[in-house]
Amino acid sequence: MEILVIGANGQIGKQVVQILKQEGKHEVKAMVRNENQIEEFESMGIKAVLADLEDSVEFLSEVFKGCDAIIFAAGSGGSTGPDKTLLVDLDGAVKTMEAAQEAEVERYIMVSALQANNRENWNPVLKPYYVAKHYADRILEQSELNYTIVRPGRLLNEAGTGKIKAGIELERSSIPREDVARTLVAAIDNHHTFRKSFDLTSGELDIKIALKKL
Amino acid sequence: MEILVIGANGQIGKQVVQILKQEGKHEVKAMVRNENQIEEFESMGIKAVLADLEDSVEFLSEVFKGCDAIIFAAGSGGSTGPDKTLLVDLDGAVKTMEAAQEAEVERYIMVSALQANNRENWNPVLKPYYVAKHYADRILEQSELNYTIVRPGRLLNEAGTGKIKAGIELERSSIPREDVARTLVAAIDNHHTFRKSFDLTSGELDIKIALKKL
Numbered sequence: 001m002e003i004l005v006i007g008a009n010g011q012i013g014k015q016v017v018q019i020l021k022q023e024g025k026h027e028v029k030a031m032v033r034n035e036n037q038i039e040e041f042e043s044m045g046i047k048a049v050l051a052d053l054e055d056s057v058e059f060l061s062e063v064f065k066g067c068d069a070i071i072f073a074a075g076s077g078g079s080t081g082p083d084k085t086l087l088v089d090l091d092g093a094v095k096t097m098e099a100a101q102e103a104e105v106e107r108y109i110m111v112s113a114l115q116a117n118n119r120e121n122w123n124p125v126l127k128p129y130y131v132a133k134h135y136a137d138r139i140l141e142q143s144e145l146n147y148t149i150v151r152p153g154r155l156l157n158e159a160g161t162g163k164i165k166a167g168i169e170l171e172r173s174s175i176p177r178e179d180v181a182r183t184l185v186a187a188i189d190n191h192h193t194f195r196k197s198f199d200l201t202s203g204e205l206d207i208k209i210a211l212k213k214l
Numbered sequence: 215m216e217i218l219v220i221g222a223n224g225q226i227g228k229q230v231v232q233i234l235k236q237e238g239k240h241e242v243k244a245m246v247r248n249e250n251q252i253e254e255f256e257s258m259g260i261k262a263v264l265a266d267l268e269d270s271v272e273f274l275s276e277v278f279k280g281c282d283a284i285i286f287a288a289g290s291g292g293s294t295g296p297d298k299t300l301l302v303d304l305d306g307a308v309k310t311m312e313a314a315q316e317a318e319v320e321r322y323i324m325v326s327a328l329q330a331n332n333r334e335n336w337n338p339v340l341k342p343y344y345v346a347k348h349y350a351d352r353i354l355e356q357s358e359l360n361y362t363i364v365r366p367g368r369l370l371n372e373a374g375t376g377k378i379k380a381g382i383e384l385e386r387s388s389i390p391r392e393d394v395a396r397t398l399v400a401a402i403d404n405h406h407t408f409r410k411s412f413d414l415t416s417g418e419l420d421i422k423i424a425l426k427k428l
Contacts, residue, residue, distance in 0.1 A: 057333075083296040086342040090349065091333075117307075119271075128300040135304065135349050142356060 002027040003188065004067040004105075006096060007074025008035045010109060011155070015181035017070055021046055026188065029067065053092030060099035069107035070100055071184050082128040087189070094139050101144060108145040110186055112137050114153040114172060114199050121172075136199065148187045149167035149197035159192045165203025166210045173201035183207050216241040217402065218281040220310060221288025222262070223251045225369070226325060230285055235260055240402065243281065267306025274313035283321035284314055284400050296342040303346035308353050315358060322359040323398055326351050328367040328386060328413050333339035335386075351411065362401045363411035366394045379417025380424045387415035397421050399402075 003020055007013040008030030020028035021044070030041045030048040041048035051063045053074060066068065072093060076084040093110070100108055112133050115121035122130040140147045153173045160178030183200060186207045187193040192214045203210065217234055221227040222244030234242040235258070244255045244262040255262035265277045267288060278284065286307060290298040307324070314322050327347050329335035336344040354361045367387045374392030397414055400421045401407040406428045417424060 081296065082300055083342040086296055086300060086345040091345045094349075095333075119309075128297040131300040131305045135308075137352070138353070139349070 001068035001107075001188065002029060002051075002066060003069045003071060004029045004031055004064060004069060006053075006072045008029045008032050008041065011157070012074055012177050012181050012184075013071075013073035013082065015178055016073055016184055017041070017046060019181055019185045020036055023185065025053065026069075028066070031063065053088050053095065055095075057095050057098045057102065060096055061102040064096075064099050064103035064105050067105050069109065069110045069188055070096065070105055071111075071188075072096060073111045073184070075111070076129070083208040085129050085132045090136050097140055097143050097145060105212065106146050107188065108140065108143075108147045109187055110137065110140055110147060110149045111180065112149050112151040112197070114151050114170065114201070117197065118169070123172075146194050147197075148188065148193040148195075150180065150183060151197065151199045153199070153201040155180065159214065161202065162207060163202065163204055164207055164210045165201050165205065166198045166214060168198060170199035170201050175200060175202045179207070183211070186211060215284045215321075215402065216243060216280060216284035217257060217285060218243045218263075218278060220245045220284060220286045222246050222255065222363060224287055224289065225371070226391050226395050226398075227287035229284075229392055230258060230398055231255070232285055233395055233399050237399065240283075242373050245277065246253045246411055260419045267302050267309065269309075271309050271312045271316065274310055275316040276341050278310075278313050278317035278319050279319070281319050283402055284310065284319055285322065285323045285325075285402075286310060287325045287398070289325070290343070298305055299343050303343065304350050307350040311357055311359060313355055320360050321402065322354065322357075322361045323401055324351065324361065324363045325394070325398065326363050326365040326411070327404065328365050328384065329414070330365055331411065332383070337386075355411065361411075362407040363408075363413065364394065364397060364401065366369075367413070367415040369394065375416065376421060377416065377418055378421055378424045379415050380412045382412060385412035389414060389416045393421070395426070 003026050009032045038048045078090040112175050116133040137149050152175050156174050156176045158176050160176045192211050217240045217352050223246045230425050253264045292304045330347040351363050366389050370390045372390050374390045379380050
């Protein structure tokens, strides 16, 4: 399969790309926003393509053609203004879903945020970000795409442990970005994750086993 | 019918309440955000209720019980920050839809913005506001509610003419708030507007006739 990683230069995206490259099971293509990043990826032997979430659905759909799966790991991150949150995390994300459908990419894996589905549990400090993620996820769940929505807890930079907890309503907790990246990659062709949404934190089960229990 | 007006103290909402009161065909209830406004409406003989779009769906649903139709005329207006846009125009609006369904209010009329349905035609200056309105409208169209989405052009404070243009894809133009308010009221029990979304500007047809052509 050819996997397109959106937000490939982000902290999770970079690790997804590297894991895919190391595993060598799938082809990987990095979607990035500037020429320097293209060169950076290509110098590592990774295909890269230039596109922006503020581009049109038509343009994005051209970029997506020929891919078999999309991993959406882009994000304004909640630290930029809420205008960017609206344009990137919500409308940008939904445009990629529409483009994926136009380009007949069936598989779509979204990085969301712990309990984005549950208004009552939104982190009050990041509320506008949660609103954007919530509605992007809702639109994805209503789409025809074969989606997986992964909702990680607080993201850490430390090394992964390969041990996770995946479930419908997990308590607020943290997880290394590396383990999120490994979970996203493991989900690609794992039927237990098809058309499912789940919270993700550090835990006690191997990724494969945790996903099997979904 | 009992009509609940959300954003009853806003520039369009106030006129909707007054027109409903003058016509006397329906009962009207004003939903407002502070005690002073309650007194103001009650002094004019209009029922009023205290609630906020940042309240929970459960609370809103209690407020809505017994109403037959909701007119959503609230709005951050695009002049507040985009964080409010996310919380009021998008999540606040969707909470009222969920609450309406819980309270078994079947009819729901939304004030949107010209071409909010068409990304290509969004006013670049107000883009985050358009994103919020777009997704609120999309969720409403996918709901079980008997909706009407009215998408007026640039809003003017001058007196209404009673003459409008209503259609699927109108050119950018303006309309007095009074004519928007009259159109919302005329839509309440007008079958031609059920489960429809349309642009609205000043035009040449009487409101009733323009709605009949939808």
